[in-house]
Amino acid sequence: MATRIQFENSCEVGVFSKLTNAYCLVAIGGSENFYSMFEAEFADVIPVVKTSIAGTRIIGRLCAGNKNGLLLPHTTTDQELQHLRNSLPDQVVVQRIEERLSALGNCIACNDHVSLTHPDLDRETEELIADVLGVEVFRQTIAGNILVGSYCAISNTGGLVHPHTSIEDLDELSTLLQVPLVAGTVNRGSEVIAAGMTVNDWTAFCGSDTTATELSVIESVFKLREARPSSIVDEMRKSLIDSYV
Amino acid sequence: MRLEKCWFCSSTIYPGHGIQFVRNDAKIFRFCRSKCHKNFKMKRNPRKVKWTKAYRRLHGKDMTQDSTFEFERRRNRPERYDRNVTEITLKAIKKIDKIRVDREVRHHKMRMKGKKAFEQQAAIKELENSIDLVKAPVALQQESQFTIAKIKVKVSQSQPEGERMEE
Numbered sequence: 001m002a003t004r005i006q007f008e009n010s011c012e013v014g015v016f017s018k019l020t021n022a023y024c025l026v027a028i029g030g031s032e033n034f035y036s037m038f039e040a041e042f043a044d045v046i047p048v049v050k051t052s053i054a055g056t057r058i059i060g061r062l063c064a065g066n067k068n069g070l071l072l073p074h075t076t077t078d079q080e081l082q083h084l085r086n087s088l089p090d091q092v093v094v095q096r097i098e099e100r101l102s103a104l105g106n107c108i109a110c111n112d113h114v115s116l117t118h119p120d121l122d123r124e125t126e127e128l129i130a131d132v133l134g135v136e137v138f139r140q141t142i143a144g145n146i147l148v149g150s151y152c153a154i155s156n157t158g159g160l161v162h163p164h165t166s167i168e169d170l171d172e173l174s175t176l177l178q179v180p181l182v183a184g185t186v187n188r189g190s191e192v193i194a195a196g197m198t199v200n201d202w203t204a205f206c207g208s209d210t211t212a213t214e215l216s217v218i219e220s221v222f223k224l225r226e227a228r229p230s231s232i233v234d235e236m237r238k239s240l241i242d243s244y245v
Numbered sequence: 246m247r248l249e250k251c252w253f254c255s256s257t258i259y260p261g262h263g264i265q266f267v268r269n270d271a272k273i274f275r276f277c278r279s280k281c282h283k284n285f286k287m288k289r290n291p292r293k294v295k296w297t298k299a300y301r302r303l304h305g306k307d308m309t310q311d312s313t314f315e316f317e318r319r320r321n322r323p324e325r326y327d328r329n330v331t332e333i334t335l336k337a338i339k340k341i342d343k344i345r346v347d348r349e350v351r352h353h354k355m356r357m358k359g360k361k362a363f364e365q366q367a368a369i370k371e372l373e374n375s376i377d378l379v380k381a382p383v384a385l386q387q388e389s390q391f392t393i394a395k396i397k398v399k400v401s402q403s404q405p406e407g408e409r410m411e412e
Contacts (some may be wrong), residue, residue, distance in 0.1 A: 077246075077247065078247055078323075081323050082323050082326060084323075085323040085324065085325055085326075086325055086326050090325070093322070094322065094323060095321055095322050096321040096322075097321070098321070100270065100271040101271075102271070
């Protein structure tokens with residue numbers, strides 16, 4: 001179920017939170033509203049952890065993770081690292097990486113099986129990603145942008161990419177990732193998909209500027225829609241979805 | 246808060262001290278004081294600057310390989326907090342520190358071993374070579390005339406005690 005929320009009047013939800021199938025990280029905000037939205041959704045299912053990374057609130061763009069592990073930049077302090085290790089379940093491996101490109105959320109897009117990375121990432125980092133996250137790593141670009149982590153949002157059931165991705169690119173990425181992909185926007189036409197929304201296998205959170213059309217595209221590509229009479233679904237599918245692989 | 250090491254001299258940098266320089270390739274250089282920072286800006290190699298730890302390690306003045314150094318690594322994969330483990334670790338830190346200091350003292354002793362004997366030998370040699378700085382060569386010659394024949398002679402009062410002593 002896709003929900004619209006705001007972080008302190010900002011619609012860039014993907015910047016201040018990180019959502020996976022096993023845990024959820026939330027930035028420490030002025031008011032508790034942001035945190036309570038996640039809590040209300042996930043109360044007993046997965047742990048919702050309030051944290052900072054390197055003393056900042058832009059945690060969604062600094063870290064990369066899935067249900068198997070969490071990767072953190074070298075700027076993460078020891079106390080934050082320990083806090084995350086204590087709050088997350090034991091199956092999740094928490095690892096700090098020494099890497100020149102420290103905004104891992106912008107460089108790595110991953111779900112539980114496969115990941116896309118920035119083409120300039122170190123070889124050791126690539127091996128660490130494969131080891132800690134348990135995924136297959138592909139160095140790719142999206143619509144000519146090297147920051148793959150920010151221009152696409154993927155989950156195990158689907159993915160949303162930069163609106164200017166060509167059809168061939170879309171096909172190629174789709175075969176690599178083995179999930180259906182759609183080129184779309186979020187937050188009233190923002191191209192930075194991952195900054196505007198966070199998603200896992202059963203929920204998605206978008207910025208409050210997201211239009212109803214964008215929201216329904218998101219719901220259908222990530223398969224978040226609840227069971228409905230099939231005819232209505234078919235009708236909407238034709239009008240809303242650009243390409244479905 | 247983390248106590249870092251100065252890139253130049255390897256001393257600990259406490260909070261509120263020093264300068265951090267981030268190069269364009271994202272490598273971070275931390276300096277404990279302006280002395281180290283200025284040396285870095287002059288492009289000096291710490292391995293050639295006598296008072297740094299890097300030089301001392303390289304030239305064998307300080308211990309290089311020791312198992313106590315392994316404990317002070319930077320770890321990237323933390324473990325869950327456990328009170329008992331923390332307690333044991335705190336005790337262990339003190340002990341390991343003491344052991345390291347003891348080993349360093351021993352290393353220094355080994356390095357300085359034989360220094361006294363060596364200095365003694367060097368002093369004797371120097372005495373032989375440059376005795377003319379102390380006594381005039383003429384006086385030495387006269388003295389040698391007296392001492393070559395080590396015969397027991399009835400002591401005549403004219404020989405002064407001082408010369409006898411110097412042999």
